[in-house]
Amino acid sequence: MSNTPSIRSGIAVPRYTSYPTAPHFSDRVDAGTYASWLSEINPGDALSLYLHLPFCDRLCWFCGCHTKQVRRYDPIADYLEALHVEIETVAGHIGRKQKVGAIHFGGGSPTMINPADLVRLRAQLDTVFDVLRSCEISVEVDPNDITEDRLDAWAAFGVTRASFGVQDFDARVQQSINRLQSFEQTKEALDGFRARGVTSVNLDVLYGLPHQTEDTLAATIEKVVALSPDRVALFGYAHVPWMKKHQSMIDESWLPDASARFAQAALGANLLTHAGYLPVGIDHFALPEDDLAKASRANTLRRNFQGYTTDQAQVLIGLGASSISSLPQGYVQCVTATHDYSRRALAGELPVARGYKLTSADRARGWIIENLMCRFGFSAAQLRTLFPAEADALLAQAALLAAADKDGHVRYADSHFKVTEAGRPFVRVVASGFDAFLGTSSARHSAAV
Known part of the structure; x- marks a missing residue:
């Protein structure tokens, strides 16, 4: 990466995890459209599933996800009941036990799910889908949620890859984004997954955070490398308080300017490549034998709503509030408000808010x-x-x-x-x-x- 900043670094453009991007979806794509598209899925194809849990036990001020803070488990339990029904409804419109080659849990904090509920969820998926033995199952982990019982439950579910949001290990930076997570907590949770046979781990690091400097970023990456993750994502913090009101808790005067962001991005990339990670796309780094690095070398790398991926499935089914599905015909997004989502899902409806039909x-x-x-x-x-x-x-x-x-x-x-x-x-x-x-x-x- 060049160390010379450009005026282009400050230009605001989409992240392009889809085209067209989500702001251009409309209600012209509705539940009827989605039902038709589901019925047209090729019987021989293996699809991918994305399950969204829009709850956290704390609200991180930097977060750009659709999520909300909860202090009790009841809302999660109620939401999971709706998710069970949506899974059955979607499978019913497909009309068969379709093969599933990849499952990704995102949030929010999916590691908040209780072990017993996780067992029920896996049973539901196995009932209506043919989850392949080779299925890659990944989960986004909040180390603050992890207990021995939950580690055992995720291992029993079949998780093959655990993803940890690190952001920055510096205490002042963490306080400014309301994300307190020590290196020791992260290592303990990561070691717990590895001890249970999870062989693939990736860590997310952010640059452009409040009070972040090249020194704090360098210290964070040194600790990240010490954990030996298979992949590292180096994302630029997206400050969009007009979309995510909680980001207004971050004083914009605390943020590095465009030149400092560019320098941080360049520094992070250099440190990771010097540590033996290969650059993948614009913001990912992987060990040479990791599947993501292999896909990059083989020109088979793909990009979807989860970012860079090796997933070659033509159909990605999003399940849960605000989740987005990608099919050959176009995109479909579920309603965002959890109350509306649950009401419609429990009624046996496809809880579609909007979408886009591709030309x-x-x-x-x-x-x-x-x-x-x-x-x-x-x-x-x-x-x-x-x-x-x-x-x-x-x-x-x-x-x-x-x-x-x-x-x-x-x-x-x-x-x-x-x-x-x-x-x-x-x-x-x-x-x-x-x-x-x-x-x-x-x-x-x-x-x-």
């Missing part, structure tokens, strides 16, 4: 953007093969972007559009050049770096 032009632009985000370029010949009707216009657009580039960030030659090494930190900005929706709504986004 051929959307698919072509989405293919370009995913290739830029995963491989920093795309082949004109492959674009013409996959999307012949759209190729000429999009290649003309690529030529214009390359001609207008004065920073040496992109190059279009020999039938290949490529983001240069200097341009890689700004690939989200480059990708936005192919986004036909950008600027067509009031949606606001976070800084590119």
